[in-house]
Amino acid sequence: MAEATADVRAALPPALAAALEGYEDHLRTQRTVSEHTVRGYVTDAVGLLDHLVRRGGSQVHDLDLATLRSWLAQGRTKGHSRATTARHAASARSFTAWARAAGLAPEDVGLRLVSPKGRRTLPDVLAPDQARAVVESAAGAEEPVGLRDAVVLELLYASGIRVGELVGLDVDDVDRGRRLLRVLGKGSKERSVPYGVPAERALDAWLTRGRPALATPHSGPALLLGLRGRRLDAREVRRTVHAATAGTPGAPELGPHGLRHSAATHVLEGGADLRSVQELLGHASLATTQIYTHVTVERLRAVHAQAHPRA
Numbered sequence: 001m002a003e004a005t006a007d008v009r010a011a012l013p014p015a016l017a018a019a020l021e022g023y024e025d026h027l028r029t030q031r032t033v034s035e036h037t038v039r040g041y042v043t044d045a046v047g048l049l050d051h052l053v054r055r056g057g058s059q060v061h062d063l064d065l066a067t068l069r070s071w072l073a074q075g076r077t078k079g080h081s082r083a084t085t086a087r088h089a090a091s092a093r094s095f096t097a098w099a100r101a102a103g104l105a106p107e108d109v110g111l112r113l114v115s116p117k118g119r120r121t122l123p124d125v126l127a128p129d130q131a132r133a134v135v136e137s138a139a140g141a142e143e144p145v146g147l148r149d150a151v152v153l154e155l156l157y158a159s160g161i162r163v164g165e166l167v168g169l170d171v172d173d174v175d176r177g178r179r180l181l182r183v184l185g186k187g188s189k190e191r192s193v194p195y196g197v198p199a200e201r202a203l204d205a206w207l208t209r210g211r212p213a214l215a216t217p218h219s220g221p222a223l224l225l226g227l228r229g230r231r232l233d234a235r236e237v238r239r240t241v242h243a244a245t246a247g248t249p250g251a252p253e254l255g256p257h258g259l260r261h262s263a264a265t266h267v268l269e270g271g272a273d274l275r276s277v278q279e280l281l282g283h284a285s286l287a288t289t290q291i292y293t294h295v296t297v298e299r300l301r302a303v304h305a306q307a308h309p310r311a
Helices: 002-010 014-029 035-054 065-077 082-101 128-135 144-159 163-167 197-214 234-246 256-269 274-281 291-307
Strands: 180-184 190-194
Touching: 002 014, 002 035, 014 035, 014 082, 035 065, 035 082, 065 082, 128 144, 128 234, 128 256, 144 163, 144 180, 144 197, 144 234, 144 256, 163 234, 163 256, 234 256, 256 274
Parallel strands: none
Antiparallel strands: 180 190
């Protein structure tokens, strides 16, 4: 996918290629968004501009509402979901707003683009006993990679942080005395997130026996390291979590975000209020956190249907 996008980008006419470069620079320097978000927006912009070229356009000011609509419609014919279409529309509006502000287009045509709202589907979550089996799947390891995988699983589930936040942690971001993580979240917003005793034990084993064995002069302050001693890559974290959930009988195969969903659901089921869970997860809006109330209600309905004699 990345190679295909690079090929399409390289084939864009000079004016569109220059505009795309300016847009990417804007996202990196003027917007407080993650690298993952930058890649997503740029990939969508490449697809949109390629569609413009196929319709005969060669300048940003050739982009009109009909082109935006036909690009979205093309995605729907390829089987894109409502959520993906809504995301593409948001990406298009981001690009057209920048193009207008940069003086490359006489108007912001994206303002008139209407897109379907993505339906919020309930995320898969682990049952508490499944979560325990997943996070303990690497327990007892003695080699450095095993110790690292153990702390990865424990911290993701204990704190509910995002995978990007996890790999971005430095050693000094861990307050072991108070069992707190200093996390830099979306929009460069910092928050403190607690973690429990099992995660502290895994951290202690990693910091005393695992990290020193992998550390090199290039490691810097990174808390978690890869085999070559550099900061751990998010893709390796995803592989670790997928392997742990796939190896747990009865558990859905999840990635790091699945552990985040599970942590939030279990905290709510344990009696935490929604506002506290919002703070824990680093959500800017309480509305984002409210999906977890639907998860817990659905699980309650399932338990009721299975256990109540008159269900």
